[in-house]
Amino acid sequence: MSVATGGSEAAAAGGGGGGGRVFFQSPRGGGGSGREDAVSAAAVQVQQRRHQQGKVTVKYDRKELRKRLVLEEWIVEQLGQLYGCQEEEMPDVEIDIDDLLDAANEEERALKLQETLVDCYKPTEEFIKELLTRIRGMRKLSPPQKKSI
Numbered sequence: 532m533s534v535a536t537g538g539s540e541a542a543a544a545g546g547g548g549g550g551g552r553v554f555f556q557s558p559r560g561g562g563g564s565g566r567e568d569a570v571s572a573a574a575v576q577v578q579q580r581r582h583q584q585g586k587v588t589v590k591y592d593r594k595e596l597r598k599r600l601v602l603e604e605w606i607v608e609q610l611g612q613l614y615g616c617q618e619e620e621m622p623d624v625e626i627d628i629d630d631l632l633d634a635a636n637e638e639e640r641a642l643k644l645q646e647t648l649v650d651c652y653k654p655t656e657e658f659i660k661e662l663l664t665r666i667r668g669m670r671k672l673s674p675p676q677k678k679s680i
Contacts, residue, residue, distance in 0.1 A: 595670060599628065602665055609661075613653050622650065626662075632671045637663055 606626055607618055614621050626647055634640040641659055648655045 595672065598669065599672065602628065602669075605665070606662065609658050613648070613651050613655060613658060615653070624648065628666060628669070629671045631666060632669060640666075 610621060610624055610626075611618060614624075624647060626644065631640045631643060634643060640663055644659045644662065645655065648659075
């Protein structure tokens with residue numbers, strides 16, 4: 532069942548009295564059977580439940596998450612080339628983007644990356660330079676905040 536509230540037009544048409552009136556409309560515009568009304572009411576309840584769940588779930592900035600995912604995929608690909616192996620065979624190398632973003636400046640970020648890649652036998656300067664360029668302008672992902680209902 533949908534609800535339409537009448538504003539000043541409805542009050543003017545009704546001639547007088549205080550405030551707006553509420554009009555109830557059938558979902559299909561006609562009479563409809565009891566079974567159709569029950570099905571429609573059930574659909575409305577499901578939709579309301581979904582809406583309530585949406586209020587409880589955590590909201591993320593999808594655009595920022597997408598950027599982060601693309602960057603992480605690029606890092607894995609580049610590390611595979613640097614170490615000359617597949618992702619499964621790669622040594623335990625952890626590059627924390629948020630940790631890099633916490634660094635005070637580019638030099639500190641570069642030092643952190645060099646320390647992380649110390650056991651890589653191939654030159655890492657180009658990778659570090661490109662990674663620092665790619666994270667420029669990115670924001671640290673803050674812990675998710677729950678919205679109150």
